[in-house]
């Protein structure tokens with residue numbers, strides 16, 4: 001099928017590439033000429049395992065193309081995905097300006113029936129706004145009457161559920177494909193589009209548009225709730241002399257609870273959870289409903305991002321001036337270079353504020369860190385995890401990259417001023433750390 005994807009950000013690029021990989025003929029459109037040029041050369045703007053070779057392959061085979069020309073994009077596909085950003089505006093609501101600009105642009109150039117699909121995470125009711133924006137432009141087009149009857153369209157909600165770092169797999173082997181539409185024809189077209197991804201058992205769930213829009217928020221908010229809940233219990237465990245890791249396994253074994261997303265840590269970050277929880281709170285506010293649980297989820301997370309810093313501060317009786325900390329892990333989670341809402345930022349900024357220095361290492365996010373913070377005296381970006389330790393007063397672990405799970409503990413001891421580790425992800429066994437002679441702080445467990 002011929003498909004156009006507007007927006008070559010994270011969602012659009014993964015979606016477009018996977019559709020091409022499945023055999024569809026895909027045109028990706030973006031206003032950023034530099035990005036488009038690089039993609040044509042096979043250089044992708046994000047770090048995502050497995051994506052780059054797939055982009056190159058499909059581009060070379062002619063199934064995946066890139067352009068800045070909206071008219072070309074609209075002419076290409078019977079199916080038009082909108083996958084542009086919906087950044088939070090000042091009050092945390094999702095800003096729809098990019099989505100509506102694309103909708104208008106589709107209306108401007110279309111010359112036959114189009115299925116317009118919202119792939120971006122958009123508040124409930126956005127499909128109606130897209131519909132109105134498209135119709136408004138169509139109504140003003142020159143000679144509308146003669147061509148107007150062919151200028152029909154459907155607006156469908158088809159939210160994405162990709163995880164950064166596992167996006168290709170999530171897209172090629174989805175748990176579910178949610179399609180929100182009241183049009184049988186659009187439903188049929190999307191069933192055909194997703195047929196290559198719908199093997200073994202039917203993963204397609206069709207519903208009305210508003211329910212599909214809400215499904216996306218509900219999924220992310222539920223996951224964020226699990227995390228904040230677990231972080232709350234971890235705080236209790238710490239204070240009650242219990243071990244959250246034992247508690248986690250104790251509750252995860254109940255299939256109604258399950259083992260996923262109950263890992264305590266330094267709070268959730270990334271481009272989705274913080275933004276979506278906030279946006280749903282704003283949506284609720286807008287209809288005079290007090291989303292109490294979501295507000296608590298958000299405030300627990302805000303607080304959780306400062307826990308490591310508070311532990312460090314308490315250890316040094318509040319005096320961090322002149323201290324140096326090795327920080328391992330800067331991206332908001334492993335296998336990505338994404339620093340958006342990353343807990344590492346809250347930690348480093350608090351350390352700097354307190355007069356401390358940071359020697360940081362991350363397997364992928366060094367460039368991104370440099371881009372965000374530039375050159376500063378109190379930040380040294382280190383080429384290896386070992387070099388970050390040199391002369392530091394203590395090690396602080398913020399992100400659970402695989403490479404941090406089994407370090408050379410003897411070297412750690414040698415390099416650090418004292419054997420002291422603050423671990424925000426519970427990577428090590430407290431008993432073992434104690435035996436090795438470390439003072440070890442973790443989350444929801446006792447200090448050893």
Ligand code: UDX
Nearest residue numbers: 160161162163164261262263265268269270272332333
């Ligand atoms: C998330 C959703 O998982 C995905 O379905 C949606 O489409 C976009 O948002 P992503 O933001 O890529 O994906 O990351 P995810 O792996 O879900 O992790 C989110 C955050 O939660 C990370 O900061 C992670 O460290 C944290 N987390 C996750 C925990 O603290 N504990 C857990 O048990 C799980």
